């Protein structure tokens with residue numbers, strides 16, 4: 001039965017000393033834990049009444065065995081009371097709000113009459129607090145007994161002074177005992193304030209601080225036990241000293257030490273006091289440390305847990321498996337299992353698995369019959385196979401075609417976890433098709449990834465329908481493909497589909513073997529004719545590719561550089577296929593029009609074909625690709641020189657006050673903006689000049705088709721590196737009045753402010769190198785900070801949004817059906833599906 | 841309050857409010873809230889429990905409509 005009740009409030013309270021004693025199963029009084037024979041001492045911290053941690057022993061309190069008894073609290077009687085550090089602030093406030101003599105709230109009867117203690121608002125509470133505290137702070141007098149109040153000072157973390165005198169904890173406790181329950185109602189305190197002072201402390205059950213036996217059969221105690229031993233020791237010494245009538249000073253010192261130990265027992269990270277340390281010098285992990293932070297109970301064990309049926313290893317590329325597949329090493333396949341119910345269709349296969357046993361690949365580990373679970377062993381496998389019945393469940397090794405969820409951290413978006421079909425392969429890495437690197441942001445420089453094997457039919461179906469790679473081709477972020485051919489795939493199809501590429505039938509067959517079928521009875525194939533075989537027969541699309549120069553008047557299919565792609569009824573009539581085809585508009589339309597199966601097939605086949613093409617043609621870049629002719633070099637030098645002169649001219653104008661100010665900016669800012677603009681333009685022009693000079697070589701092909709690199713990379717390598725920036729401005733920092741001692745003070749020229757005239761191939765001068773490093777360092781620091789900050793933001797967002805969902809009526813609702821948005825995203829559109837609106 | 845940065849706030853009539861709650865199948869506890877002292881309601885005559893219709897410009901849909909129930913505060 002499900003009980004649906006609403007929690008209207010949760011109240012946190014405090015235990016009284018009486019309650020602590022009542023809950024206690026044993027009074028703990030001796031710091032010694034074990035006797036000479038190694039048995040726990042009664043009244044020691046390992047008292048057998050506190051629970052069991054050793055197998056075979058029964059609990060002295062409840063009679064339960066290990067696992068049955070969850071442990072029992074004990075208690076320690078403190079000789080002198082101490083402050084509970086968690087309430088130090090509240091104690092300070094209460095001391096100030098109440099009379100030092102009679103303990104009444106420092107607000108007169110008449111004033112209190114204005115309030116109804118049964119129904120107070122937050123601001124009313126604050127009001128009373130403030131006014132009562134003001135009486136003590138201004139050393140006024142009590143409206144009840146007339147006693148003059150004395151200012152109270154709080155020294156963190158737990159000392160209080162009245163005037164110059166140290167307030168003893170016993171005195172504080174006495175005062176708090178005098179505060180009336182009626183007064184407390186006016187300040188919103190629902191517990192007795194003297195409970196904030198500890199006269200005895202609870203001792204956690206030993207199940208919460210188990211000791212571990214090391215190999216050397218020595219016992220190693222939990223940090224909390226160590227801490228409790230400290231408390232007991234000081235407590236004992238304090239008692240001895242009091243009984244022997246030691247001087248007050250010594251007693252107060254010991255008392256303070258007891259306070260320190262009790263405080264660090266709760267929280268060993270309090271500012272203002274040194275953390276208690278282990279003998280080895282390591283700070284002790286006490287109660288607060290167990291809960292707090294990334295390694296604490298909440299984040300480590302409650303929000304996230306370790307799971308079974310998962311594996312992790314280094315990843316590697318495999319262009320021969322489908323994007324829907326993940327290559328799983330055989331060693332991993334031997335460890336991961338799925339439960340499969342026996343029926344008439346799979347009984348023979350499952351028998352074979354059982355006969356293979358747990359150590360040979362398509363094998364099985366357990367069988368669950370009506371009698372119960374049995375492990376499959378070499379000895380009993382034949383018998384189990386023979387007696388296998390319909391309805392039994394076999395836990396067999398994962399095999400080709402099983403469902404796995406593949407994941408790479410940081411899991412920043414939904415496509416960081418996708419569903420793949422298992423493909424058991426030799427060797428030791430998990431393998432994925434390079435077309436799915438983008439959503440995982442994976443590369444193969446040592447990245448590791450995880451797989452998880454769903455264990456029920458429902459889970460498998462859900463993963464397959466919702467998370468399969470082919471269903472994630474369109475990114476929910478921008479509604480365009482995120483999975484698809486890249487890098488060499490793009491180069492490959494470029495080489496294949498450009499003008500004048502022809503193959504004989506046998507060459508064409510070699511390229512397409514095992515990928516696509518070629519039409520019969522044709523002896524010669526152009527590259528385009530081969531490519532179009534990847535497309536459905538009735539597919540038509542026209543688009544401008546990545547190569548397009550955005551000419552003012554588009555020549556369409558007569559475009560000189562073949563940037564205009566026209567496909568009609570499955571025929572590639574014109575245009576070169578580039579990145580826009582492999583993972584852009586072409587793929588998007590395939591997905592929208594024919595569905596995910598066709599899109600997946602296109603990616604699988606086009607990438608395979610493309611790779612064969614690059615391998616057939618060969619594709620190389622070298623330093624020569626960036627070599628410029630004398631003429632071009634001169635032209636570029638002129639451009640840069642001119643830009644520098646322009647900047648000088650700007651400076652002249654600036655000095656003479658003729659410079660035009662950009663609205664909203666100061667004169668100096670305007671000068672900077674103009675300078676950056678001029679130098680930036682110069683770099684663009686230099687880049688153009690370099691591009692013209694180097695012609696259409698491999699590097700340019702890659703940049704222009706969107707395979708890899710950009711024209712900026714090319715410019716920086718061959719023509720000019722350009723202006724370096726720190727904080728979005730030219731480099732201004734460094735020495736007094738100049739950036740480096742190589743320049744004159746007040747030099748405002750381009751070189752002196754971070755403009756790098758050289759290219760990477762001519763080589764940077766020392767000053768240029770320094771400026772370049774400044775810019776480089778800034779971007780490095782920025783990325784480091786950005787990841788840390790966005791990670792934290794991600795955590796907060798996920799925690800806040802995790803249980804929002806979109807209802808059938810389009811509203812976004814949270815817990816218990818509260819409306820968050822009346823229409824999802826204000827327009828009710830799923831970006832992943834928005835392409836259906838745009839195409840046809 | 842009229843300003844280009846403040847989206848339009850209007851009070852729904854009793855009938856409209858009922859219709860809205862019925863349409864979304866919600867109670868007043870389940871829709872977003874707005875404090876009675878919210879500056880946007882400054883020169884409007886609203887009572888606790890009234891439903892405010894907010895018409896905003898939206899980058900995704902042009903115009904977006906949101907509803908909030910007035911609460912004490």
Ligand SMILES: [Mg+2]
Nearest residue numbers: 443444445447
């Ligand atoms: Mg990497």
Ligand SMILES: [Zn+2]
Nearest residue numbers: 059061062069
């Ligand atoms: Zn027990």
Ligand SMILES: [Zn+2]
Nearest residue numbers: 099102142145
């Ligand atoms: Zn008094």
Ligand SMILES: [Zn+2]
Nearest residue numbers: 548549551563
């Ligand atoms: Zn064009």
